[in-house]
Each structure stands twice: as structure tokens, then as C-alpha cells.
Amino acid sequence: MRIPVLALAYLPLVVNALVIVDSALATACIYYDKTFDWGCKSTGNGKRAYVCRCSNVNWLGTVTNCIVSNSDSKNVVDHALRHVSQRCKDRGDFNYSLEEMYAFYHNGTAYLRDPTPEDLKRTVNTTLKVDPQEFNWYYTKFKLFNDAVEKSQWCGWALVFYWVAVIGAATIFNVSHRIFGVRLMRWNWVKKHIALPSVFADYHERTYFFCRFVPLNFPTRLHGMVVTVFVVLTVLLCCFGYNVKLPHPFTTSQWFMDLDLISYRVDLMAISLFPVIYFFGIRNNPFIPLSGISFSTFNFYHKWNAYACFVLAMIHSLIWIVYSKSEEGGGFKSWWSGAYIKWGLFATVLAGLLVIHSEKFIRQRTYEFFLILHKLFNIFFIVCMYMHIKDLGWHGWIWSMVAIYCFERVARIIRIVLAGGIKKATLTDVGDRVLKITVEKPKHFKYYPGAYVFIYFVSGKDAWFYPFQSHPFTVLNTPKIDGDNLVIYFKVHKGVTQQLLNRIFLSGKESIEYKVLLEGPYGNTIPRLAATDRRYVGASAGLGVAAVYPHFVSLLEKESCFTHSFYWIINDLSYLHWFSHELKYLAERNCEIKIIYTRSNKADKELTPELIDSASEKFVNTLDIQRLFQRPNLKEIVEEQILLSSERLHDVTFISSGPSTFNDHFRYAVKSSITSELQCDVDLEEESYTW
Template sequence: MKSLSLVFYSLLVCFISGVAAEKGAKFEKYGVKKYFYACNYELMLAATFCKKGRDYACMCTNENYLATFAGCLAYKNRNSTSVTNRMVEQCMEYGNVTIEEDWSSEYYKYYLDHAKYATEIEGFNKSIPVDVPIKLKEAEMDLFQRSYNQFLGNYDDSLYYGASALGYWLLIMLIGATSNWIKVMFPGLVKKCTSGPVNWWRKHVSMPATFGKKRAQEQGLFKFFDFLIPSRFESVVIFMFYVVIIILCAINTEYIEGDPVFDSKYESTMRYAADRTGIVATIMMPLIFLFAGRNNFLQWLTGWNYNTFMTYHRHTARVMFMLVVIHAVCFSILLSSRYASDMKETYLIWGTIATVAGGIIWVQAMLFFRRRWYEIFLFIHIVMAVLWVAGAWVHVDELGYIEFVYPTVAVWCVDRLVRIGRLIVFGFPKAEVTLLANETLRVVVPKPSYWKSVPGGHAFIHFIKPTYFWQSHPFTFVDSPDNSHIILYCKVKGGLTHSLYRKLVNNPGQTATIRVGVEGPYGESTPAKYADTAVFIAGGNGIPGIYSEIMDIARRVTCETKKKLKLIWVIREYKSLEWFAEELEILKNTTIETTIYVTKPECNGGIANYLDMKEEEEGFKQEDGSKNSKLEGEVSTTSITSKYSHITFTEGRPCVKHIVDKEVQESNGSVAFVTCGHPVMVDEVRYYACENINNSEKKRVDFFEQVQVWS
């Protein structure tokens, strides 16, 4: 997928380079220049100064026009330098006429000596050029000023409100960063934070699922509308963001009675809403692309994982798209009388393309499609995102807001360049890929000397084969015992992993050598390393990240330490031990207390069948079927405890409530639970960890999940 996406990014860069040559409107913050535009519009309606009407080449040399303008600006001292300089710019831009910067004071004297009200001019006709400056009524100048304060002020306000939307996320991320770095810099203090208000916040806001237990579990609605519910804290953040956006788009849009700019309150409201939503949406764009990037420095800053940022990305993107739809609908209504002719304009065509692309993204990004056809989803997502950016670029360039699209392209391009750089620096070594127990792919990749693994982290891997080299998939990994390789374990599902399965299943030893590209590492380890008791709970193929993190902690503690490390692995059947056997053996030389739950021990004939299978694979049986003496001393028993004497095996499903309650009770201080595996198990660990926050001994209880939602 990366190679195809690079094609589209290249096309985007070429497209942008082409349109950049034709610079659109200049960005303008109105501020006090609203005074200039109020007078400009009032003069346009009040009188005619040149035979050709709005002929700036004539008007900028017409003393009556300039004097009338000077008189309007002098009312209530609106003639500041920045305002009068706007006339200098306008005359040069539209009339190619140069006037002096102090034109206002010179022509104001002429205005005082010669100006007349329209009623004082004999036979006055607004369509016939006048030969004297025009005096404007104070009440009318006030009305035009209020109207332009509201009309053009809405553009300035929209900039501030768009910045406020970004400021909201800055505040949220500061809260996240503060919480993260306090845990890192003051772990001892954090352990003592078990007071009533702190525990209430953690139990009811920061840690639990939004409703009941379900957070990692997929929810269903009318078959096609699958969805995931964020955590309660994430839900509060998202809900408040919706509230903030509604407020920002609703305030300061009052109608000016008798407004000379708009014919009705309805028309003014539509215009204010169209301008406000379009500008706020444009300003939000860079943040949305930053949230979605793999190389997002905010992950390191806040301590939030990629899953959290993707949750925020989806909701901010939905908000942005809804704002664009409102913007488009409002302007379509306003332009209804000349819609067909206006839609021939380039900026409107590309604005429509961007809106349609956003709509396609919104529909195809539904969980139902992501889970079932991820590669197709990703391809369409990238193509439509390119069209969105390209369309937005052309559209806002015509309107003077291109400066707000630059950061979006910069964020996107930097992320891709870093990703390409990671692949190139890592190189494209040959990896040994083995199918284990017909359910898991073990990928052993030589590790460059500079490459430092992130405990609990993940990496994206490309298998360089003609049929799927363009796909990149994320997997957690562990380091080999000698630290010379990284080992990734990939559950056989559909798509790429099933293609590899078909290739390996008939190979000798179910092994093949495949050239790969590795991009990473990504992610951060959890603060569980600071707890007095760290309990790592994995389910099925969720073990690699859990294992790498607990092993990293184990290497850093001494045998005399009071810190307790516990590893719990829940597997379906005994054959699952096969693909993680080497790592399980290494646990023997650590202080980690390991328990493995086998939920379906009867599968494949149970332990006896598993041992017989291993005997045949390892050549432990004689030709007549009798046991080898070497085997008798190791695996001829009715259990495997002799091989894994350092591990406790339990058959049946674990009671998560019992495990969590027991670990909290037995801990000699703070306790942290880290989990990755089946969504139901992850949700139960979260739920019962929350239930134990207000324990009688006031021990600090933390919960961290390594589950990453890639699709």
C-alpha cells in the first residue's frame, strides 16, 4: 500500500506545484480595514463618480471620489494609516494608479470646502457622475459600519474560532502530557495519589469504558453499522469538542436590522454560517492529518497510543466534513439563482470534488468496511484524501486561505518522508518466515545495530513479493535472545497472512526466506514499570508485546527487589505453546511469575496428543514406536510441567475478577494491569481494575491496554 500511496502523494505534489504557479487571492485579516470596506460599499450605493461606474483607473484620479472617501473615513476618526493605505493598495491593484500615502489628509481638506449632501445638489441622480464630493448622513454611516463589522468581522471571528478549536485540543493534550510526564518523573508521588477526588476521577472518568464493560469490543447496529465506543475520558473529550464546535459556529452571527449588505435575516444567517463553517473546517485540517500520522510526535508527548489518536482523528474528521457540508449547502442556497453559471468556476468545481471525496471517505471508513476489506478501504481512503487536499487547495487559494492548507500538506509529506527514510535506513534484509501450528507466522528479521526496540512497541512490515509488496501491516515483536534479530508473530487471518499461509503450508518445514522491509519501531512502553506489582495479561497472539515489555522490566530489576512481575497468558489449546516455546523457556531465568490458562485443553487430543506430536517432530520415538530414553525423562508424563517447570498451567477459562481482586489484595503496594488480547478479556480487566480503585488499603491501581485498532 505504501508504494501506491507514494504515487498519489507524488501526483498531489505535482498538482500543487502546478496550481501554485497561479497564485490566488491574498489572505487578508480585516481588523480596522472594515472601516474602509464600509465606506467603499456606501459610496458605491450613494453616488456615481465616473462614467464607467466602478472604474478604479478613473476613481483613483477623481478628486471628488477621493475627497468623499476621505470624509467618510474621517467620521469617528476611522482614518488610521492602515485603513487609508488600503486605498493605496486598491488603486494600484485594480486601477494601476499610484496615489500618495497621505492622500486622505489632502483630500479631506477639499472635502471640507466643497462637499454637499445629495439633497443639496440640483437634479441629483445616482447614476450620473457628480462634480462635487458627497456628504454622507451619520446615521447611514453608522448603519453601514455596523453591517460591515458583522459581515467582515465574521471572517476575522472565524479565524479566532478556528484557532480556538485547535486550542481546545491543545488544552486536552496538555492535560494528557501533564498526566503522562508526572507518571514518568514522579512515580513515587503518583503511587500516593489515592485520595477521594483523584480516585473518583480515575474510577468514573479517566479509566472506565463509556458504558458498562465494553470498550474494545465491537458493537453492532442494523448489521452494517458496526462501531467501537471510546473510553469514557475519550467520549467526554469528543462530546465536549462537538459542543465547542457548535458554540463556535453559532455565536456572533446576529442580524443587523436594516442591513444594507443582505436583503433579509435569512440571507445574512446563511452567509454567516457558510463563511464560519468553511473557515473553521480549513483551519482544522492540519490537526486531522497530524492525528492520523504514524510519526506523530504528540504520541510521545502525551503518552497516548496510536489507537487513541485514531479515535480523535475519526471524530475531528467527521466534524470537519460536517462543517464543509454545511458550508456547501448554505452557499448553494445563496447562489441558487445563478448556480449553473457559478458552478463553472474552477474554485467551485474543485470545492465540490473535495466535498464528494470527503463524503466517500466518511462512508467507506465505517468499521463494517474497514474490518472486512481493509486493503480496499486503505486504497480508497488514500485516493480520496489526495482529492480532498487537492480540491481544498484550489478552492481556498481563490478565497485567500491557502496558508492554512500548507501545514496540512507539510504534515502529510513529512510523515511519508520519515516512513520512507525508516524503510531505507533499515534496509531490505531476508527474513525467515515459518508457519507454526497452522495458526501463526513467525518472522525472524535481522536487526541493524542502531535499531533500538521499544518494549511493547510495534513495527510495520512489507513482504517484498510481487503480489503484496505494496502492503504494510503492523505487528508487535520481541527481541531474539542474542538481540541480533526481531521476531514478529502474525496471526493467520485473511488477506496477506492467508497468502503467506498458502505459500508456507506445503514448503519443507513450512518455512521460507522472504525479503522484507521494516518500518519502526513505533509506540511507547506503559508506566507499569513503576508499579510495585505489574501484572501482564495476554490472550492468544497478544503475547508478543506483553512479553517484550515485562521482559524489559525484568532485565532492569535485581533478584532482591520487592517488585513483583506476573505474566498471565490465556491460550485456547496446548499446540499454541509451540510458536512461543523459545520465549517461554527464557522466562526460566527471570523473576517473572508465569501462569498459562488453556481454555480448550481437549482440542487436538489434549496434552498427550500434543506431546506425541512433539515427539514425532523432534525424532524422540523409535521406529517401533517405543519412547526414546531422552524423551522419557522430559515429556512422557501426562503433563508438560517437567518441560516448563517454571510455569503454572491451569486448564479452563480464567476468572478475570478473581485474578484482579487477588493481585490487588496480595500486592505490597501499587499494582498495574497491562493487557492485550481478546476484546472481551481486555474489557473485563479494565472493568475490574476500575472496581478495585477504591480498595480498603488505598493501593494505587492502574490499567493499561496494548490493544491497537488498525482497522
């Protein structure tokens, strides 16, 4: 029976360790006064002891006198009295108000006497004074313990402040660029070696399969450095400040003391990351427009914060699992009976599941499965964490998750309402598995270049979960072409988009009407107020043209002398038909348009009379179409444009968008084309929706 007894002896210590830090004064008084005999046949801090002591007016008078007589601060005294009251409520079901605690103090002052050695053996029937010298030892020891825990909380805040610094620095760069026209980073060397290249080769948006099996995704070197500093900081913060030594009134085991302090450190650092993880993972992240950091980058930071949080939580859980199985711990079975342990382990398991099932290779292959599980796991995780620490404090971190989660849902609903709620959209099959959505522009919809929306497709005939899904799409709105409508082009994949194409096929028509909900706009909403003398080169592949085109329309509206170039790489000439009005809009305003056609000559069957009307065909024939019948050398294109910009004494910005392969190769081409001899500043702005 020795092991169960040990388990029952040490299990209350774990819970006590989490509440003693609330008030060093109250805890010191409780531990000092529990050494006397109050007729409870116990000097412990278990439930039976509290039921007995909290019903004893002499103990209540003694502990309240200890608190009041050892502090001149009313706030400290009030907090300490509330601490004792809460302990009596949690352990003994006694609900004492602050006024009643003061009443116990005043009542006890009439019966005060000095303690004697006999009070340790015989039941005390009066109120005892405090031995200043002996009490000071208790208070000093618990103050050291509390300081160590407070240091752990500040380690958690240090991680939060790190991300505040990252976002703050990005905000300064973003605002100075967009509002004041000042680019603070004009160093091509930094862009070539840090900002643009991937950590590994030219893999960034694409997944690299190590040994053709293990999926790996690589950030840019800049983003990798940001995360590396975060990881190193996390490790370093776990490695110092464990200096509370025995003897100590809390425990007689130095091993338990050290484990408890380490547990505090990793636990408080983990929960401090909760609001960071949730803010970085939501669509309505207020830091996106402020900092200019893209959603995909925030999502990358979101994942690494989640990794760090999970590892810290795992260490926290393993500490008590290992301790419980030790001879000193008394066996895991006895520990498992405590609700605190159960809910904590459940939360750790859920954190692991959230991390594992969110990996890109799983998310892309089973998106519907991922979406449902991610939402459910998030809710269950919040519930488990609340139950884990509901009696222990630090509730603010839990409520921060609830607040951010609710903020995200409310913000989505507001965006949908402002976008007009359920709207009728026209879906058109423009060929080659490309669909066009045309929907009336909502009254309160503020359009800007780079804007995108999430669309919910609403129909009682589709699978039940389709209306709960939403997909991001770039929005076009050129008033002289589209009138008062929003236009969206997207490629058909599996899932709901394939269902839409099937609906059009079954209708026997080119277009059908469909009910949708628009949620948006999203993107970098800080306008470009400052004038610029840079050259812009648009480079898009496939449907990436829809993301690059709006930026050139915006430039055309601001500039009278247009010196920019627009490249579009396609493998289907029918694309020129359904996008001919937009291309013509650019061409009529002296924008240099270059079309690069990559499909082999044998497959050249797109331009047929039944697919292209006469007006479109006439305009297409005027375009500069370079028929390569293979993928172009992107580095040659970039170098040519950089040279042209240098000759014109202009800095140059490339705006790119396309499939993941194109984005990776183009980024690598820009990075490779930057040399130390360049006299112009080279920049790259990506419109990417891969995360």
C-alpha cells in the first residue's frame, strides 16, 4: 500500500504548486499556521484538512491576523484574504466574503496570545500571534518560489514581445513604403541572399519529397531566420532561473521542486503563445494590413508557434507522467484520478492532433476532412484547457483564445452582411476547366488591387458541408469593362468547384445562376498614397493574370506616361479569348503586353471559329504572342527587364502570380539576376494564395 499512499501524498502538491503562487503572503501564513494542532489530525493541505480548518474560527482568526499584521498594503492584504477564502471554497465548500474574513480578524484580536511548543501537540482553542522570525523564513521561501514562477510568466511574455517586435518592424517598413513612398530596404544584397531565396534550392511554395516520400516545405531565408530566432529564444528561456533550494516548507524533495519549476516554465510559456497562435491563424488578422505581412507568411508563423507550444506542452505533461511513475511519485494510476491531470493530458493530445493533421500534404489532399476536424479540435482544446486550469488561475490566456475565435466569427459575419448577404452570381464555363463568376458589386464593398474574397456556394442540392466551406479568389473590378460587377476567374479542382462545373454541364448552357455569399475584401488595405517613379513588370502564368492585372489598372489610373511591361505565360490560347477585354484595356493605354505560349505545336487547337468571336479574334491577332512551345527561361526575361530599367535610370518591381511551380521559379530567377554591379533597386511582390 506504500505506492498509493505516496501518490495521495504528492498529488495535492501538484495542485498546490499551481495555487501557492497567487499570494506569497497568504501561502506563507497558511503553511506557517498549519504546523499547529487545530484538532484536524492533519498538517497537510488536502480537502479533509481544509474542511476542518475552514470551519474553525480559531484557525480563521489566526490566519487572517497573520495576513493583516504582516503587510501595510491594503491591496496585498485584501488579495491574500481572498486567496484564503477561495481555498476554503475550493477545498472545504465554505463561501466567505471579504467582509467576513475581516470579521474573523477583528474577532480574533480579542483572544490573541503567543504560540508555545505545546500548540504543536495539543489542540489550539484561541487565536495565535505570529512569531516574526519564524514566519519570515516561510515568507522568504514562498517569495522566492513566487518570483521564480513570475520569472516564468515573463519568459512567456518575452515570446509574445518578440512577435510584437517582428510585426512592429514590418509595420514601419510597410507604412513608410505605402504612405510615404520611402523604401527602407534598398539593399540588393539583402534581397538576393536573405529576403528572396528559399532555405533550400528553389522550393518555397512547392513541397519537396525527401527520398521521394517525406514531404518538406521550405520558407524563405528571411522567414526562416525569424522563426529560427524564435526557436532559439524559446530554448534559451527554458534554461535558466531554477534557483529555489531546500529546505522549503512546500516540499522536502529537491527533485520535485526542480520538476515543478521547469513545469511552470514550459507551461506558462506554452499558454502565453495561445493568443499569438490564434491571431496569426485567422483571416481577419488586424496585423495583415498593418504590417503588410501576407496571410501565407502569418500562417507559416502560426504553425511554428503551434509547434513550439505543443513541444512545451509535451514537456509539461511528460514531467508529471515520469514523476508519477517514479517511486517518489507513487504511480500514474493514482494521479489519473485527478481531473486536473486528465484535462491536461487531453489538451496535450488535442494539441498534437491539431499540429499533425494541419500539415500541408494532409490539408491539400483531404481539405474537407481537415476543415471539420480543425474547427472541432480547436473548440475541444479550449474546453480542455479551461477545465485544466479553472481552479488554478491564468484564465486570461484561455479567454484570449475565446475572444479571438469569437472576433473572427463575428468579423466574418459582418463582412458577409456588408457584402449583401446571399447574392445571385452568374457562373460561366469559359473553357479548359476555367469558370468565371460575375456578381453585382455590393454597395459597401471597397475594391483595391490585390483584393480577394472568400466565397461560400449555397445550394440545397450540394453536399451538406459545401456551404460551410469558403475558398479565396482574386477579385477583378474594372468599371469600364465590368460595369458595377465583380469578376472572378478560377480553375476547377476537386470538391465544390468540380460540382459547379458539373452543374453547368448538366444544364446544357454556358452559364447558370448560383447563390453565393461573399466574405471580403481581404488583402493589404493600406493604400499606396505616395507617387512612385519605379518601373513595374507584371509576370503571370495561367490564372495568375487575375492577381497581377488589377495592379496595372491601378498604375494606369495614376500615371500619364506608362513605361511598364506585362507578361502572361499560357498553355491554352483560348485564355486570350475570355480575358481579351482586360488585355485590350491595358493595350489601349500603351501598356507593353507580351504573351508567351508554351504548349507544343501538335496540341495547338484552341483558336477555333466556334470558340472566339470576331472582335476577340481581331484583337488577339494584334498581340505579341511568342510561341515557344516550352516553358520560357524566366531568368532571361528578368535580366532583360532589369537591364532596361537600368538604362532608363529606374528602379524596378516585379509583380508575379501563378501556380506554385511558376512562383518558385520566378522568385529564384529574380534572386539569381541581382548582381553587385546593378545601379537600380530590384524588388519582388508576389500575389500568392498558397498556404
